[in-house]
Amino acid sequence: MSGKPIVLKLGKNAFAEEAWKDLGRIADVITIPETTTREQFLQELKDPQSKLSRVQVITRTARSVNNTGRFDEELALALPSSVVAVCHTGAGYDQIDVEPFRKRHIQVANVPDLVSNATADTHVFLLLGALRNFSIGNRRLIEGKWPESGPACASPFGYDPEGKTVGILGLGRIGRCILERLKPFGFENFIYHNRHQLPSEEEHGCEYVSFDEFLKRSDIVSVNVPLNSGTHHLIDAETIEKMKDGVVVVNTARGAVIDEQAMTDALRSGKIRSAGLDVFEYEPKISKELLSMPQVLSLPHMGTHCVETRNKMEELVAHNAKNVLLTGKVLTIVPELKNETWPNDVKPLI
Numbered sequence: 001m002s003g004k005p006i007v008l009k010l011g012k013n014a015f016a017e018e019a020w021k022d023l024g025r026i027a028d029v030i031t032i033p034e035t036t037t038r039e040q041f042l043q044e045l046k047d048p049q050s051k052l053s054r055v056q057v058i059t060r061t062a063r064s065v066n067n068t069g070r071f072d073e074e075l076a077l078a079l080p081s082s083v084v085a086v087c088h089t090g091a092g093y094d095q096i097d098v099e100p101f102r103k104r105h106i107q108v109a110n111v112p113d114l115v116s117n118a119t120a121d122t123h124v125f126l127l128l129g130a131l132r133n134f135s136i137g138n139r140r141l142i143e144g145k146w147p148e149s150g151p152a153c154a155s156p157f158g159y160d161p162e163g164k165t166v167g168i169l170g171l172g173r174i175g176r177c178i179l180e181r182l183k184p185f186g187f188e189n190f191i192y193h194n195r196h197q198l199p200s201e202e203e204h205g206c207e208y209v210s211f212d213e214f215l216k217r218s219d220i221v222s223v224n225v226p227l228n229s230g231t232h233h234l235i236d237a238e239t240i241e242k243m244k245d246g247v248v249v250v251n252t253a254r255g256a257v258i259d260e261q262a263m264t265d266a267l268r269s270g271k272i273r274s275a276g277l278d279v280f281e282y283e284p285k286i287s288k289e290l291l292s293m294p295q296v297l298s299l300p301h302m303g304t305h306c307v308e309t310r311n312k313m314e315e316l317v318a319h320n321a322k323n324v325l326l327t328g329k330v331l332t333i334v335p336e337l338k339n340e341t342w343p344n345d346v347k348p349l350i
């Protein structure tokens with residue numbers, strides 16, 4: 001048996017080979033078979049013959065939810081007492097219920113900052129594309145409707161940024177990157193809504209408004225809030241009703257922030273004129289009706305799907321795990337745990 005601390009790596013890496021090799025020098029990095037089910041995983045955590053029963057650090061990708069299920073209370077309680085940290089590969093950690101991990105004094109880390117630029121690029125692409133009806137033209141072009149159908153394949157005219165108000169729902173790191181990218185395009189106004197108004201130096205010239213005013217004034221609703229119990233279906237039939245007729249909705253955060261059925265109904269009626277979507281409520285299951293709508297410019301969750309960003313994300317996860325082994329602490333603990341005192345008592349694992 002190896003005397004090295006055990007790191008369980010859930011999900012595969014595409015990059016960051018060096019960082020993971022480096023981690024492998026000081027840790028026994030183990031994986032689980034791709035066919036593992038949650039039931040098997042929970043069972044094996046309890047098996048004293050299995051290395052899983054002695055694991056100290058867990059790293060995970062979003063996709064590994066297919067093997068383990070969500071990191072919820074049941075799973076938190078099933079982890080052996082040796083576990084000190086869970087390091088997630090992504091900014092959004094809605095697959096992890098932090099509270100039961102807090103109770104067990106297990107640190108949870110995510111990947112903030114590094115994802116902001118790539119996600120903001122994706123957001124701006126979708127926003128401009130939805131505003132200009134590019135999805136309609138693109139679909140008609142691919143269907144072979146040019147030149148017979150007429151100029152621009154008879155696509156409806158799109159709209160310029162001129163005179164439009166962009167409403168940023170969630171002015172955080174990603175929201176600010178989106179704001180800075182959008183400024184040069186000539187939009188008239190930028191407003192935002194967060195639970196609380198930010199200090200002025202963090203507002204970057206964006207005007208804070210109440211949620212009702214946000215809904216009333218936005219020509220474009222840009223969704224950037226994390227998914228949690230407070231933001232689930234924040235955009236639903238009632239809030240959509242309060243929006244401008246012909247509003248454009250863009251979401252690169254999490255699908256379930258929007259009630260997808262209500263959005264689909266509003267797209268069908270024209271209340272929402274067009275949408276740019278990288279995320280879906282039940283992804284990877286996607287509503288056929290939503291996908292079939294030409295006014296929806298959609299991507300299969302590609303916000304951080306690029307070489308440099310993914311490489312940095314996977315590197316940070318390896319560094320988070322390594323830091324736990326060397327110091328006891330993750331580098332990027334999630335905001336809910338930042339003020340906890342117990343992570344200060346942790347000890348190096350080697």
Ligand SMILES: O=CC(=O)O
Pocket residue numbers: 089090091092093115303304
């Ligand atoms: O969706 C991507 C992320 O959470 O980083």
